[in-house]
Amino acid sequence: MTDTTRGIERPKPRPTELTKPFWDAARRHELHLQRCSSCGRHVFYPRFSCPYCGARTLEWVRASGRATVYSYTVARRPTHAAFADRVPYVIAIVSLEEGPRMTTNVVGCSPDDVAIGMPVRAAFEDLDDEISLVVFEPA
Numbered sequence: 188m189t190d191t192t193r194g195i196e197r198p199k200p201r202p203t204e205l206t207k208p209f210w211d212a213a214r215r216h217e218l219h220l221q222r223c224s225s226c227g228r229h230v231f232y233p234r235f236s237c238p239y240c241g242a243r244t245l246e247w248v249r250a251s252g253r254a255t256v257y258s259y260t261v262a263r264r265p266t267h268a269a270f271a272d273r274v275p276y277v278i279a280i281v282s283l284e285e286g287p288r289m290t291t292n293v294v295g296c297s298p299d300d301v302a303i304g305m306p307v308r309a310a311f312e313d314l315d316d317e318i319s320l321v322v323f324e325p326a
């Protein structure tokens with residue numbers, strides 16, 4: 188690898204008061220989503236009010252972690268200098284069993300094996316002592 192990756196820190200999520208429950212759950216290797224107690228729909232990304240009915244009654248619940256690949260692309264050039272040693276990697280949008288879609292990475296298989304409609308399950312990539320990323324692997 189060239190010197191371009193040296194000293195370049197990987198960008199990391201910064202939890203906020205709103206998103207902290209998601210990151211706390213991910214740290215425990217659990218996928219949690221918001222669910223609206225008024226209309227019953229699941230919501231992702233985290234919000235203060237339900238995008239379907241407007242209620243401010245969103246509560247955090249554990250999700251199954253089951254999903255299917257909705258769309259994906261293979262990054263063959265790094266999208267950030269810190270990812271230079273990770274190419275090729277899969278950037279995907281997955282449809283969660285509960286309904287919402289999530290942008291993520293598909294890991295644990297060759298990019299050539301990823302397909303639209305492929306069943307995947309949540310997995311977790313520990314970045315440090317505080318942050319674990321939610322990624323997906325073949326189910």
Ligand code: ZN
Nearest residue numbers: 223226237240
């Ligand atoms: Zn609602």
